[in-house]
Amino acid sequence: MTDYGQDLQFGIFPSPDAASADLVLELSEAADVAGLDLVTIQDHPYQAKHLDTWTLLSVIAARTTSVRVAPNVANLPLRPPVVLARSVATLDLLSGGRVELGLGTGAFFDAIVAAGGTRLTPGESIKSLTEAIEVIRAVWAGEGGPTVRIEGKHHRVVGLHPGPAPAHPVEIWLGAYKPRMLRLTGRSADGWLPSMGYAAPDTLGGLNRTIDDAAAKAGRDPASIRRLYNIHGRFGSGGGMLQGSPREWAEQLAELTLTEGMSTYILAVKSLDQVQRFAHEVAPAVRELVDDERARRAAGTSTQTAAVEVRGQEAAPAAATRHTTESLTAEPLTAESFTEAVAPQAHSGAGAHLVEVHDGLRAELTRLRDIVEQVVAGEEQAHRARNAINELTMRQNNWTLGAYCAQYCRFVTGHHGLEDRSVFPHLRRSDPALTPVLDRLESEHLVIHDVLEQLDEALVGLVSGASGTTELKRVVDVLSSTLLEHLAYEESELVTALDRHGFY
Incomplete structure (x- = not known):
């Protein structure tokens, strides 16, 4: 049973369909108003039916006030690391520190090559990603940082002045499934970002252990690596993972947090109703279940999991955490x-x-x-x-x-x-x-x-x-x-x- 004690976060993962551009923005604005934490966008620059991810993220950041935005995940073979680093830093500065970076090696190399990228073997992809992370963090050092000098096999940056620095310490999350990528996550990343379609809930424990072992060998605290999870489902009366009522969703996600350590849940959404229910019915209930169980464990009276103890109880209405006014100090007028x-x-x-x-x-x-x-x-x-x-x-x-x-x-x-x-x-x-x-x-x-x-x-x-x-x-x-x-x-x-x- 692993709970890393990380704060819970919730976000959405709308599809960047060019034919539904207005809907993507509406879903993002709704997530902001509803108090969710993240809006993330997949990045497939070779996909003719998709809006460009960085342009879309920039518009979303401009149209919202508190949600953070991130690529889920950026396609490294078609995003040179220096340009990517400066794109992230620029948007972070313009949005008031609301950008994170999901990063991947790229998976569809036929399409990548068709778009002008280079075909890489799995081993070469991981080496390229390792070098890219080093480049990105060196560029983010900003004014006063050392001149960037990285002479890698796939990325050579020699004599570049770093900057601009982001407005806040941007986290790098890796989409990883295989052992070598998981070990890289443990050594170098700030977060792990798998998808439920590729990493089923019952596989998370073993994958987490690979990350934890690599982190420990690198002298890092495994609990410092955020565990994110792209999820999908539907609200209904059926059984199975994320197929039932919002209360059943909350119990299942709370159990993943308390037993597998996942702490950020990003839902694939297609409608405003999904955003509404996830923000107002699921997220607050997950927080309540997890907080209660963590309190029991701290007091030495833990049940097996909070989700098991409360299963079948009716959820009290609760509000999702809002971030819009947390940092405001001015008193409202009259x-x-x-x-x-x-x-x-x-x-x-x-x-x-x-x-x-x-x-x-x-x-x-x-x-x-x-x-x-x-x-x-x-x-x-x-x-x-x-x-x-x-x-x-x-x-x-x-x-x-x-x-x-x-x-x-x-x-x-x-x-x-x-x-x-x-x-x-x-x-x-x-x-x-x-x-x-x-x-x-x-x-x-x-x-x-x-x-x-x-x-x-x-x-x-x-x-x-x-x-x-x-x-x-x-x-x-x-x-x-x-x-x-x-x-x-x-x-x-x-x-x-x-x-x-x-x-x-």
Whole structure:
């Protein structure tokens, strides 16, 4: 029985079909709103029916706020390691540290060769991957790191200046199944990323032991290597692995964590309903089961597994962990005015998620207003003392405000777009009495969109000199009053309905 004690994470694995590009983005946005941890995309650059993985990951990162993104896994034979390292680092910087790197040797060499790659034997592929990991980590050392000098058989990088460094320590996860690849994972990788279709649950124990042995021989703690698992299934009443109810899914995944050490589950998804159920019904229940069993073990009262003890019990509704507001320190504007309507009763499930997302919008609105005040102060200082330092400060403040506004506008627009496309139509079908409320909310979305466009115009005017901070401050005040009133009304009217009907 092996539990490495790693924190649990959950993500999705949508197919990057070019014919369903809008759906891929909708699924990714839904995962973000629902509080999942990861959105991952397979990488087959020779597949004519697929969107390019790195371009797609970049758009997903721009359209979301908290999920991390990763290739699952990057096709090394068609992704030169220096270019790959800099692609990862760049996206990590632009997304605020939300990128990880799944990496593989490549498996379909007929297609790889057709796309201009080189055919390698299994042994050559592993050697190439080993060298590539060294190159990638050397490039990530960033400014001040040693000049990259790696003269390998498959990758030769001599005299390259490293950089840029990623925004956070990016993890490298290897898709590995055979002994040599598993040993490489134990020696060099931050995570192991197999798929259920190639590594069945009953084989995980032996594969993990190979990784653990290699890690120990390399002087590494096996528990430091994250164990991820690409999974697939369907919600129903059938038996078998991931074929039953969400509660049965939770019991099966909890058992894999407690007995095989797997800690990150990435679900292949094709619909918003799958994302919803995985995020709101499966993930919280797995966390609860695992936490309870770990607590029992720590207290010396462990059962065989938490899943066995609770099997058959009804799952209490629980909310998936949200990451949107964890790092925010600013207090929301006039908090009393928009919490009063929902304070009399506690909410869980979808209603609670709506409030959490709104809390993030309110807190970030406070930060937006703070930046505007800094810009106003910078402009006043520049008028009083026209010198290079003050001009530079004002330009920097304007740039910061512009970047922040663009991010905030994307967040608001994305949230409202998801409601208009999916949440509101679902509520109209589930509860026709909500129609007047939903009509008003959709109309308010249009009003807020107009205000966001005014904000963009005010920013352009500020930078070009056509208008100053007075117009900018006026528009931000309008946005504050309009958006806060909208959020308060939506919570007062929809929280209970969302608790009852869910998002989708």
